[in-house]
Amino acid sequence: MAQRVLVVGASVGGAIAAITLRGLGVETVMLEKELVKAKPCGGAIPPVAFTEFDLPQRLIDRKIKYCLMVSPSGQETIVPVAGSVPSDDDYVAMVRREIFDGFLRERAQRRGADLIHGQLLGLEVNHAGVTARYRSMANGQEQTIQAAAVIGADGCYSPTARMLGLPQMPRAVAIQERIALPEAQMARWAETADLYLGSEVSPDLYAWAFPKCDHIALGIGAGPRYTAHAKRLLSNLKTRLGPAITGGQLLLREAHALPMEPRKHMAFERAMLVGDAAGLVVHTSGEGIYWAMKSGQLAAQTLAHFLDVPSAANLRTYERIWWQEYGLMYNFLRWLQWWGYGNERQMEVFTEMCRNADVQRLTFDSYMYKQMAPAPWLVQMRMTKDIIMAQVRNYLQRRTPVRERLGLAEVS
Structure with missing residues (x-):
């Protein structure tokens, strides 16, 4: 043979x-x-891939320096893409x-x-x-x-x-549209990628707006229970974005499955x-x-x-x-999805958790270098305190979801 x-x-x-x-x-x-x-x-790739596999920078459409997290109620957290030690590799690469x-x-x-x-x-x-x-x-x-x-x-x-x-x-589904926008509107995403949480856009994962060279990629991910609702979830995401994508030209709609x-x-x-x-x-x-x-x-x-x-x-x-x-x-990321996306109150807590500087540092240390970043006991205590306070705030009083203000139907 x-x-x-x-x-x-x-x-x-x-x-x-x-x-x-x-x-x-x-x-x-x-x-x-x-x-x-x-x-x-x-199309999001960590910079370590370019060094490990000797890839040219010309493959990168945009270098993302900030991540915008938007909760079901519209709370926003801007997370800088930066690890513990500042470097030229503090970015997320967007590719086609x-x-x-x-x-x-x-x-x-x-x-x-x-x-x-x-x-x-x-x-x-x-x-x-x-x-x-x-x-x-x-x-x-x-x-x-x-x-x-x-x-x-x-x-x-x-x-x-x-x-x-x-x-x-077991499979999840992702559906995405590529939308061309005028340069003035694309400026909104010059160095920023958006993640949206909420049952009207993704009951168990998240939705995104990722910039590419000359267009924005809008998409949603949904687990096996919600695959039949994927088109509605994507439509709801576009409604949530509202004027930011008004007048955009649809270039392509595409979908694929993801293993769970x-x-x-x-x-x-x-x-x-x-x-x-x-x-x-x-x-x-x-x-x-x-x-x-x-x-x-x-x-x-x-x-x-x-x-x-x-x-x-x-x-x-x-x-x-x-x-x-x-x-x-x-195993940690499996647990984090279960904990952070389990219900909309937890999604609010997850969004607030991302404001913690230690969480930001550990997240991007792990993402950019593909190794679990160690957390000293004092750091763990600070993070735990912030998480408990966020749990108390969001479980004692319900925040009004954006969908109720926009008249969107919840998918459940």
């Missing part, structure tokens, strides 16, 4: 896996169904996936990875290797490819995972899953781009090391390293 690796999916996770494999001298083939339309996405993904895919090809424009139809994995059937998007013909192993980087609905016999994951939980296992005999296919989207923020890239890199490094004996036991080294490194962060 050929000592090549098949990477199904050539978006960020798949492209990084291919780049990593080629850097280790492994013959690599990427199979990608869609080469024109990019995955719908908010069609530009970002295309760059990574082309880099993989320049490094020697082959790219097949095709749709995976079947996958057979046995002790001898991997045989994949695919349909060529160029001529519609069915063809086969053989490899020593396969990496599934093919998203939340992962055909690779399905063909390995794995169950579907990581898979129990991400590696099997001769097969591995990365990114959304492995369920590696973090709670609270829904961030997935960096984690797809990092998991693609780690999976590729592990596979290259064990390519002569790609057993499940060997390839699950990838899982062990991953959860040793990032398990604490994933």
Whole structure:
């Protein structure tokens, strides 16, 4: 069997896996169904991704220096994007996936990875290797490819995972519109990204307004219970924004699914899953781009090391390293989503909590460097005091939600 690796999916996770494999001298083939339309996405990336993966700054549309949190009642908290030690990397990068993904895919090809424009139809994995059937998007013909192993980087609905016999994951939905605005209105978001909380825009996640080069991306995320209401939630967000987007021109409406939980296992005999296919989207923020890239890199490094004996036991080294490194962060963000988005009073508390300077510092230390920032006991006590006071304020007296002033229907 050929000592090549098949990477199904050539978006960020798949492209990084291919780049990593080629850097280790492994013959690599990427199979990608869609080469024109990019995955719908908010497009927020931490600066550490640009240094870790040697990415050019020209891929960045805007550098976000402030985050505006807006509670269900309209309370606003402006959070500066800054860690404990000021640096030039105090920002959140906003990118367009069609530009970002295309760059990574082309880099993989320049490094020697082959790219097949095709749709995976079947996958057979046995002790001898991997045989994949695919349909060529160029001529519609069915063809086969053989490899020593396969990496599934093919998203939340992962055909690779399905063909390995794995169950579907619980999914959230995100729907987004790209709206072109006059320069004067875009100035409102020159260095600021907005997050909106409230059951009329997202009962269990959040809504956003993220600026790109020449337009604003407005979107909502909603868990499995609310996917049928996604269009209404997005419409309510646009009503909440009101004059800020009046006169804007709709460029595109797009939607996609997000995995809600990581898979129990991400590696099997001769097969591995990365990114959304492995369920590696973090709670609270829904961030997935960096984690797809990092998991693609780690999976590729592990596979290259064990390519002569790609057993499940060997390839699950990838899982062990991953959860040793990032398990604490994933578990904390799962808890934070449950605590902060559980109901609208908690959303008010969450918004007020973000005014605490220690919370701001710890949040962006963790976000920008992808390590849980330590909190000394005195800092923990200060944060706990502010949180308790916010709990008392918001549970003793209900704040009037914005939707009641605007006449919007609550989604429940």
